[in-house]
Amino acid sequence: MLSxxxxxxxxxxxxxxxxxxxxxxxxxxxxxxxxxxxxxxxGLWRWWARAFVxxxxxxLGLFEGDLRGDAVLRxxxxxxxxxxxxxxxxxxxxxxxxxxxxxxxxxxxxxYVGKAPLKPRCSSDGLQRVRLLSLGRKRVCYYERGTRFSxxxxxxxxxxxxxxxxxxxxxxxxxxxxxxxxxxxxxLGSLDVSLPPDLRYKDLKQLISDAYExxxxxxxxxxxxxxxxxxxxxxAPPIPAVSKxxxxxxxxxxxxxxxxxxxxxxxxxFVRSERCRVLAGSPVCDDDLRKTLxxxxxxxxxxxxxxxPTGYTIVVKRISRRASPILVAYHTTANSFGYGAYISILxxxxxxxxxxxxxxGVQTINVDLNRLYNAYKVAxxxxxxxxxxxxxxxxxxxx
Numbered sequence: 140m141l142s143x144x145x146x147x148x149x150x151x152x153x154x155x156x157x158x159x160x161x162x163x164x165x166x167x168x169x170x171x172x173x174x175x176x177x178x179x180x181x182g183l184w185r186w187w188a189r190a191f192v193x194x195x196x197x198x199l200g201l202f203e204g205d206l207r208g209d210a211v212l213r214x215x216x217x218x219x220x221x222x223x224x225x226x227x228x229x230x231x232x233x234x235x236x237x238x239x240x241x242x243x244x245x246x247x248x249x250x251y252v253g254k255a256p257l258k259p260r261c262s263s264d265g266l267q268r269v270r271l272l273s274l275g276r277k278r279v280c281y282y283e284r285g286t287r288f289s290x291x292x293x294x295x296x297x298x299x300x301x302x303x304x305x306x307x308x309x310x311x312x313x314x315x316x317x318x319x320x321x322x323x324x325x326x327l328g329s330l331d332v333s334l335p336p337d338l339r340y341k342d343l344k345q346l347i348s349d350a351y352e353x354x355x356x357x358x359x360x361x362x363x364x365x366x367x368x369x370x371x372x373x374x375a376p377p378i379p380a381v382s383k384x385x386x387x388x389x390x391x392x393x394x395x396x397x398x399x400x401x402x403x404x405x406x407x408x409f410v411r412s413e414r415c416r417v418l419a420g421s422p423v424c425d426d427d428l429r430k431t432l433x434x435x436x437x438x439x440x441x442x443x444x445x446x447x448p449t450g451y452t453i454v455v456k457r458i459s460r461r462a463s464p465i466l467v468a469y470h471t472t473a474n475s476f477g478y479g480a481y482i483s484i485l486x487x488x489x490x491x492x493x494x495x496x497x498x499x500g501v502q503t504i505n506v507d508l509n510r511l512y513n514a515y516k517v518a519x520x521x522x523x524x525x526x527x528x529x530x531x532x533x534x535x536x537x538x
Contacts (some may be wrong), residue, residue: 140484143179145359146316148293148425149265149291149292149293149294149337149413150291150292150293150307150337150338151289151290151291151292151335152289152290152291152292152310152314152332152333152335152417153252153287153289153332153333154175154287154288154289154290154313154314154330154331154332154333155284155285155286155287155288155330155331155473156282156283156284156285156286156328156329156330156331156471157242157284157329157330157402157468157469157470157471157474158318158328158329158402158406158469159281159282159283159284159325159327159328160174160175160281160282160286160318160319160320160327160328161279161280161281161320161321161322161327161328162174162179162259162280162281162282162320163259163261163279163280165325167347167397170377171259174251174252174257174282174286174288174318175249175288175290175319175330175535176197176249176250177247177248177249179248179319179320179406179507180249180310180314180319181232181243181247183296183313183314183317183319183323184232184247184306184309184310184313185226185232186313187310187313187316187381188230188232188306188309188382189226189378189379190305190358190378190379190381190392190485191309191312191351191354191381192222192225192351192358192471193222193352193353193376193378193381193382194376194380194381194382194391194392195261195351195354195355195357195358195382196218196221196222196358196380197360197376197384197391198280198355198380198382198383198384199355199359199378200369201358201369201371202214202218202363202369202372202373202377202378203217203218203222203369203370203371203372203373203384204218204371204373204374204375204488205213205218205377206456209455209457209491209492209493210373210458210488210489210490210491210492211310211488211489211491211492211506211507211508212373212375212377212489212492212508213377213489214378214489216375216399217369218373218377219334219360220240221367224361224379225357225358225361227243228241228300229302229357229361230245230302230305230306230309230357230499231243231245231246231294231299231302231303231306232306233235234481242295243295244294244295244296244298244303244304244520245292245294245306245307246292246293246294246295247290247291247292247293247310248290248291248293248360249288249289249290249291250261250288250289250291250507251286252280252287252288252289252290253286253287257282259280259281259282259283259338260280260281260283261278261279261280261281262278262279262281262532271436275464279401281320281327281405281498288415290314292307292310301353301356301357302353302357303348304353305353305354305357306376308338308346308349308350309354311334311338311346311350312346312347312350313315313428314330314332314388315332315343315346315468315470315474315476315481316466316468316481316483317466317468317483318467318468318469319328324462324463324466324467324535325406325409325467326406326468326469326480327406329468329469330345330468331399331470331471331473331474331475332474332475334475334476337526340475340476342476342536343394343476343481343536344536344537345462346396346476346538347381347536349457349538350381351381351383351433351446373488374386374488375391375486375487375508375510375511376486376487376488377487377489378487378488378489379464379485379486379487379489380392380485381537383487383538386486386512387512389486389512389516389519390484390486390513391485391486391487392483392484392485392486392537392538393483393484393519393535393537394481394482394483394484394535394536394537394538395482395533395534395535395536396476396477396479396480396481396482396533396536397479397480397482397526397531397532397533397534398478398479398531398532398534399469399479399480399526399529399531400439400478400479402469402480404480404529404531405467405469405480405482406469406527407464408467408522409437409438409465411428411429411434413424413439414426414521414525417528417529418521418524418525418528426521427517427520427521428517428518431513431514432496432502432504433513433514434450434451434466434516435451435494435496435514435520436463436505436511436514436515436518437460437463437465437518438460438461438463439452439453439460439461439494448450449497449536450496450497450498451494451495451496451497451504452494452495453494454491454493454494454495454503455489455491455492456494458491461489461490463485464484464485464487465482465483465484465517465518465522466482466483466484466485467480467481467482467483468481469481471516480531482522484515484522486511486515488511489506490506490511491506492505492506492507493505493506494506518519
């Protein structure tokens with residue numbers, strides 16, 4: 140533990156773009172002149188804070204889960220209240236709503252610190268995600284690698300300095316493991332980060348471990364104080380969770396670093412044709428994800444309605460999409476913890492129970508915990524094989 144509480148009233152993260160960050164379309168009035176937006180960073184921060192609290196709750200047996208509805212497993216009403224209370228009220232990131240509402244005690248803002256005027260580049264080619272987003276539009280606009288910003292966190296008032304510092308540690312993790320803007324889960328908008336002096340860690344494993352242990356202590360304290368109990372223990376996390384536990388023999392959360400020097404290599408894993416080029420030497424192949432009809436695990440919806448339906452679609456209307464559980468960030472040697480592809484894989488059961496695959500006919504896929512387990516294993520094995528084929532060495536960071 141580096142310190143017992145939120146030592147300063149202000150933490151500054153110096154960041155620079157390691158990969159392009161998409162900011163809009165080449166249309167008048169649609170470009171964002173602010174670059175990194177504080178609201179987006181705050182949303183990313185809250186997402187990872189919920190994941191850390193969820194991991195602590197799952198490891199302590201405090202998740203109930205709800206088997207009803209269109210998802211394999213959803214958080215129960217109690218689960219949602221508990222996660223929101225710890226993240227919002229205890230850690231200080233704020234809670235909306237009529238009951239227990241509280242404004243955030245931690246204010247965040249971002250500013251451009253480069254010398255030249257901040258100006259995006261606009262193009263219709265380049266990375267697969269850029270080409271995809273430019274279909275039917277003119278050109279996609281993005282800020283180039285090396286664009287520099289500072290992200291500042293300030294504390295309005297002191298309520299629980301230990302929990303507030305834990306929240307700042309989680310922000311440091313979030314900036315290492317996820318990009319910003321469209322395609323941020325697949326490495327676009329990744330930030331090389333220089334950590335504040337009070338958050339110096341020797342490596343990413345120490346940072347994640349410290350953030351997890353702090354969160355675990357906070358959840359234990361809150362659960363004891365408020366006499367939390369569960370009617371039943373959830374078999375799997377109902378939301379993404381940074382946990383030390385396994386689901387069967389599969390880690391609920393894993394983080395690894397692959398020493399990939401060229402960002403498009405890891406970005407293109409999610410493109411079947413590019414994945415096939417690496418795995419089979421041809422843009423067309425029946426890889427394991429295709430043969431087992433498990434490519435939906437890379438994110439839903441993945442189908443197209445025109446000109447002919449192909450791929451996967453969600454049948455139920457109450458679930459509009461499900462993002463990939465594999466998150467990628469890419470860093471250069473300017474990053475505090477070094478270069479490479481930083482890959483997070485978070486197992487959770489909040490997937491639709493029914494999916495349709497359109498290809499040579501239509502096939503209904505019924506999803507349960509067994510199907511989820513198998514799909515995750517296929518995806519992880521294929522990712523590891525892909526990294527092996529491109530000659531990347533893998534360092535396992537978590538758990």
